[in-house]
Amino acid sequence: MARSPSELVRPEILAARAYHVAEAAGLVKLDAMENPYALPEDLRGRLAERLARIELNRYPEPSGRLLRARLAEKMAVPAGMELLLGNGSDDLIQIVTLTLARPGAAVLFPEPTFAMYRANAVLSGMRPVGVPLRDDLSFDARRFVERLKAEQPALVYLAYPNNPTGVLYDEAAVLEVLRAAEGVVVLDEAYHAFAKRSLMPRLAEFPNLVVMRTVSKLGFAGIRLGYLAARPEWVGEFNKVRQAYNVNALTQAVGLFALEHLGRFEEQAERILAERAPLAAALAQLPGVTVFPSEANFLLVRVPDANRAYEGLRRQGVLVRDFHGAHPLLAQCLRITVGTPEENRILLRALKEVV
16 A cells, blocks of 8 residues: 555655745735836847747756856956856755755754745755844844854855845844854845845855845846855855756846846836835834834835734735744734835725724
8 A cells, every 4th residue: 555645755844834925816916025117118029039049949058157157247256256057046045955964964044034044954954043133133143153153054044135024234243154154154145136235245255155146136036047156166066966957048048138138127126225215114104013124125014913914905905925923023024025106005005904
């Protein structure tokens, strides 16, 4: 008789939950930190022509050689560093974690933070170690370094700025972690287009530093393209874990096209930034609402009843992310993507009724 999943699947996977993505059809979508602006009209035909010439009957160039070269140039990757492409940042997180997954090795990260750090540690058999942020969601470097010295982790993840809090940790605190760490430190700069701060220029200074980014927040969430930069010896090891052809030909072509027109998408990022402060101020005027500082393209807000607010917004056609119950520091918190001016007006109007 065939054995059941409960008999064959690893206990930690049986205990886990699959990543849930809420149905968004017909809603004002402010739940996933996406760029709310579509591809500019004048670029659509040119991109379509480019994609039509791709030989879909052939495998893609396995390492994305040309795209890596263009990224290194456009993103000012220091000389001597190597790039690795991934099917979004999630793919890169999995690659790095699996590469360092010795039995009993620890993965250290502040909490609350991006859920994939802990999830990949568990799935790879590593020991996840979360260090709480302060009550105001700021980074406690002293506590973090003390735990780092005690645990001696093989891997450290720092989101810069952090997700879901939006806080950009003080650079001096990040450098303190880098100087104390003997393992690999991955600085996740998914929101660098909005924070405008990066440790990419300091890669050569720290042999254990890996800088990871994505093009998702810049307007290309649909193509799933992430990249990391590090010293060649580290990229060489990560490359052994990477699945062959992990970045498809269409994604590579769109990535190259995006870099050719990078200024257009950076302009869109500026429009999002221009909306962030007015939206935060308007949200803070609502009764019982607390808005946390953010250097990303989203805002974390605390409301009197997050579950009720989430459901009330959804009934009015607005989708945000409810983080109540995810971590004690996120009690009664919603994460709201900064949308277009019209989307933000719809959100505010709906939230006024809910709270």
